[in-house]
Amino acid sequence: MTTLQPTTVQQGGNLAALPRAGTRPASGGAAPLKNNHYQLLQVVLFWAGAILLPLGLVVIVLGWYGAANTPYQYDQLSYLVSGGLLGLGLTFVGGFLYFGAWLARIADDGRQSSKRLADTLLVLADVTSRSAAISDQGVDLAAVPVTAGEGTTLHRRDCALVAHRDDLRAAGDNPSLTPCRVCRP
Numbered sequence: 001m002t003t004l005q006p007t008t009v010q011q012g013g014n015l016a017a018l019p020r021a022g023t024r025p026a027s028g029g030a031a032p033l034k035n036n037h038y039q040l041l042q043v044v045l046f047w048a049g050a051i052l053l054p055l056g057l058v059v060i061v062l063g064w065y066g067a068a069n070t071p072y073q074y075d076q077l078s079y080l081v082s083g084g085l086l087g088l089g090l091t092f093v094g095g096f097l098y099f100g101a102w103l104a105r106i107a108d109d110g111r112q113s114s115k116r117l118a119d120t121l122l123v124l125a126d127v128t129s130r131s132a133a134i135s136d137q138g139v140d141l142a143a144v145p146v147t148a149g150e151g152t153t154l155h156r157r158d159c160a161l162v163a164h165r166d167d168l169r170a171a172g173d174n175p176s177l178t179p180c181r182v183c184r185p
Contacts, residue, residue: 038108045101053094059087145171152177159183 063083067076145154146168154177155162161182162168171177 038104038111042101042104042108045097045104049094049097049099049101051094052090052097056087056090056092056094059083059090061087063087145177147171147177153180154178155180156183 060083063079063086066083067079070076070079144157146157146162147154148162148165149167154171154174157163157168159180159182161180
């Protein structure tokens with residue numbers, strides 16, 4: 001399992017940390033290793049299959065050997081039931097457990113790849129939103145103070161109180177405007 005380092009992007013001379021999908025602070029919460037039970041399941045299935053499949057083959061060979069070396073039919077029948085059928089059952093169960101370990105590995109790989117895809121999409125969304133908020137002159141448009149209509153409150157352009165409005169205008173250096181208590185421009 002590989003660990004991903006935090007991604008940073010240089011923008012306007014500043015390094016900005018980008019968001020990460022599925023990251024939690026290492027606070028020792030209820031589930032610090034989220035995928036640990038999937039890996040444990042994979043290991044248990046693999047080793048159980050690794051033991052039962054060859055054991056079933058050995059039991060089949062021992063049953064055949066016992067049946068081949070006795071002249072009495074009633075002894076051969078007991079070797080057939082105990083050796084052949086039990087060995088066949090152990091072999092099938094071991095094979096299915098191997099198959100289950102393989103499926104658990106595929107599921108874990110899919111989970112990791114979807115997490116990497118989510119990380120990449122978050123990075124792409126963040127870079128796209130940052131580049132869309134910068135004008136051709138290199139000015140961060142979200143940081144430009146604005147007022148809505150004839151209002152007397154100074155807001156950032158991305159303030160939740162005025163983001164939906166179409167009548168925003170640059171505020172300039174008007175000292176009579178009061179700063180917004182939400183966005184604090």
